[in-house]
Amino acid sequence: MKLLALIIAYLISHVIPKPQRFRNFSWYKSWMAWFDSKVGIKNKEITILVTIAIPVIIFCMAINELVYSQVGSLIVAVLVLSYCIGPESLEEDVESNEMHAKLGIPKNAGIPLLIKRLTQVSLHRWFGIIFWYMVLGIAGALIYRLSERHNAMTQDGHENKLITAKLMQILNYPVAWMMVISMAIASDFERIYKKCKPSMNFDNMKNLDDTFLYEAADFAVEICEVEEGDEKSIEQVTLNVLIRMLMVWLVFVSILVIFAN
DSSP states (O other), X not given: OHHHHHHHHHHHHHHSSSGGGGOOOHHHHHHHHHHXXXXXXXXXXXXXXXXXXXXXXXXXXXXHHHOOSHHHHHHHHHHHHHHHSOSSXXXXXXXXXXXXXXXXXXXXXXXXXXXXHHHHHHIIIIIHHHHHHHHHTHHHHHHHHHHHHHHHHSOTTSTTHHHHHHHHHHHHHHHHHHHHHHHHHHSXXXXXXXXXXXXXXXXXXXXXXXXXXXXXXXXXXXXXXXXXXXXXXXXXXXXXXXXXXXXXXXXXXXXXXXXXX
């Protein structure tokens, strides 16, 4: 069921032009502002967690009351995933003439920064949603997307920014390791494993340091993928690697489904 929902949602995201039109989170921004101003919780960490949890709990409770069949559950999962993936199409951003503006990349950015940003965006738009959906179902997909939106909608310098950034670190860290594993499978396993091996330690886990992901992505694209005379741009090569990683994830999920049954 989960694999089918993921495939259908991914296809929908590619069939619908400019899918961001249907992924409006302005309601959540209004909810954030209202809850923060009206509810008197002094502890900011609890305030942020409750702000995210209430919409997720209400939605999941409503679905449990209204949906009784597997077909209905599949439709709900597809709708939630289609809403949470994104909110914009990474492929459309890369192919557009406004890629740097859309992804927040300076026009004179070096190749490592460009690869890092594309990898980071794919984590937020694809891999984080898929991972937490597989772990916690539609609640996981909603928790991840609302946490990411909360962080994105909190201005730099605001007292809540450090808290939302830390929350995203917690949610992203296991996803980053899964991305590196799929990157190694999709590219050059031995060399990427050697590149990331120094990060496999307790200090890295304690600090939730995911810089190994971006270093591995830069290494995979520039060293393992780009060949002399290749006419593809760095953006296209990076996107190809990320899409191959996504395919590895879907294959892995299908294997889990087969063995689970």
